[in-house]
Amino acid sequence: MKLKWGKKRYTFVIIPDANSSVRRFEVPKLIPYIAGAGLLSLVIVTLFLYVLHARTVMVASNLQTRVYSQDTLYATTVQEKNETIEQLQNEVIKLSKQTSDMKSQIDDIRKLEEEVQTIKGSDKKTASADPASTGKAMGGVMHPATQDEVKDMLEQTRTMLTDMNEEVDNLKNSIVNTKEEALAVQQKQRVTPSIWPVDSRTITSGFGLRQDPFTFRPTYHSGYDISAPLNSKVKVTADGVVQSTGSDSLHGNNIVVSHSDGLRTWYMHLNKINVDKGEKVEKGQVIGLVGSTGRSTGNHLHYEVLKNGVSIDPKPYLK
Template identity: 75%
Template sequence: MLICSNFEGADMKPKRINKRFTFVIIPDANSSVRRFEVPKLIPYLAAGGLCGLIALTLTLSVLHSQASRTASQLQSRVVNQDAMYTTTVQQKDETIEQLQNELIQLSKQTSEMKTKIDDIRKLEDEVRTLTGSNKTAALAESASGTPAMGGSSHPVTQDEVKDTLEQTKSLLSGMDKEVSELKNSIASSKETAMVARQKLRVTPSIWPVDSRTLTSGFGLRQDPFTFRPSFHSGYDISAPFNSKVYATADGIVQSTGSDANHGNNIVLSHADGLRTWYMHLNKINVEKGDEVQKGQVIGYVGSTGRSTGNHLHYEVLKNGVSVDPKPYLSYAP
């Protein structure tokens, strides 16, 4: 039992209030009473300290709560920023990869365009060769279908990307100049081809009949009637009766006629002093002065005049002199 009092003396007379507190402890009936005196200021200090401790605890609790909220907000912001950063980095990586793929495609297309330009140049050389140029040409063979691919996968490095970019820029720069030169060259080749085409039109260069059966060539032979050596001034081409006879070049009908040696015959006049002569015809399809086109039907095969059977005597004359028709015939034997 604890009793606190601030009075002293048995007579219980009022005295001046003591500035001390007396604490009396009574354990039980058989134990002695214990007294403790403490200065009056101590309880107040204890109470004040307790109140201060409570206030400090509350303050610390509020500060802790605020700190926790702030930390949570900061953590949330960090998570959001990290997510945004991750997304940004991922988008950047995807963009870089896309640009790298586009660069690869551009490089591939540039290389293909370069190959096509080279093929055009080769084709131009071929055209020049066909039209009389001294250049030689060989057309490149192109592979068909999807090309087979394989190999290990290695990430692209910056140096590789840079090298590819520089090569592509160099190719594009060179191609610009090549295309300009090629344009002028093709224009020149076109003009040359047109001249050559026109020249080809007026130059005897096709077979006068569909048959390719040559029964007598140009030069010395045994005469089919006298069996004596003689000079044959053209080609005898065996063909069925009434087979079509074609003009071997653009020209003008110089003459048509019939006699005992040549039978029904036609003479065409062409450019550069060339003439062609068609003999032993069954029928003549043109008249003197007519303009004829290469491949036009001018008559039909027969066996008129000095002839042993149905055939066409075809002759080429250069400045009035009979020459071998072979250089003027495609696929001549």
């Protein structure tokens, strides 16, 4: 017997209550199967959506974790960059301070150099900078400096400044020593009778044996007779102290000045004495005037140099 699904039906009886009439519904036999299949499909779709949602939530969570990690990494990188920039700024400040100190040291050296040049009597001038080297024109292809390059530059600059500090210290000490030596030389020259006592250079009688101008006999002359007009200025030939002043028939008006290293100078036949015994005198100071007092045949200065009390030739001292 062949079944016919399309003609078979299910009858549903609905009884509202005891007093109501019974209601009946007939539906094709295929409808419940279709409803069951639809429900099953709905359950399957719901499960699929749930799984998809769970996966989406997991992916979103992973993405959020990665974003948080990236944010943390970015914040760390920014902090490291800021710390590096701050470190570089501190290095620049230190280098600036060192440069300022270096400039002060260079200024001190220049002052010492000027003092030495003044002591030496040099008129040397500092060479001016080449205009081409001081111009503002510049150019070239721009290549941004890397952090490593900046650090290398700072390290090299720090090393150079350290070396320059040592070199400047050595140079400064050397110039200080040179200055002290120059001052010592200057002081020695100040106390050494090395200038002419009068402007005249006419020597009428030298040091050593000569014919006496009064007796015409051979005699020993202990100094230089330098001819000069009456009242010509007589200058002391070195720093010293007036040891004595006086007048007698042989030396006339005369002055003896004591210097260092056992040296003394003697000025005779003066017309006038301008200093007193015990007075300090400076090289080139006028101490008297030329005359012809004492044993003299005319206006002149008898100039004598004594070493440890012994008269010596003044020639090596006259420049």
